[in-house]
Amino acid sequence: MSTKQTVIAVALSIAANSTFVMHATATERNVEKTRAEVIAEMVQAHKDGLMNVSDAEYPRILAAASNKTRAEVIAEMVQARKDGLMNVPDAEYPRIPEAASNKTRAEVIAEMVQAHNDGLMVLSDTEYPRMQLLPHK
Template sequence: MAINQLAAALFLTVLSGSVLADAPNPQSATPKTRAEVVAELIQARANGELNISDADYPSTPKFVSTKSRAQVIAELEQVRARGELNVNDADYPYAPPFVSTKTRAQVLAELVEYNKHPDPQGLYHGY
């Protein structure tokens, strides 16, 4: 009895494998010649669609500038004039220079007033 069950299981395994097998590709019915494959390769290289290494993936389109050189230089000069040109990591993110709205006399008056009535806890509580 065990042999019959084993034979049935083996038969169903083989049958299911053949059912799940891939159907033949209809495009592969007419194989390409070597010359056709070489022509497709040359065309792909010319179009920039051929990935040479992992560094090329995903393929990015080639950059095409929409501005003239004079426009780019003018924009650069504007950014330099505003002081927004980052030249290293220490300048990131850009923070415009602080410009006080108070006069020196106003700041000194605030200091005198603070010294008369200082904050009893101070800025640091010491906890």
């Protein structure tokens, strides 16, 4: 027998023995389960939230028990928003408080028209070429 054939025979022998040992060990521990048992365990794990089904569900956030009513939670959220403790989206940051005005809408529009006609307002690309702004009626 050549060296190559000896090495192959030893490798096959080791592989066969290790497969037999793994099977024997599983049988000794009574780990073998029927297909129905495995499926039942999988279904139960899925119901318990222990099984990741897709990337969209990762990480799985389990429901937390709460001692507060919905009304209490909403009241806390409203108060936190008033206190400025809530996260603010980039589109709303920095949050600028509304300015109090003593002018009517018509007065503000009239001032804007006058400033535009006097050339004090910066024109954008959509207003090129320069046009006179007519009062809104």
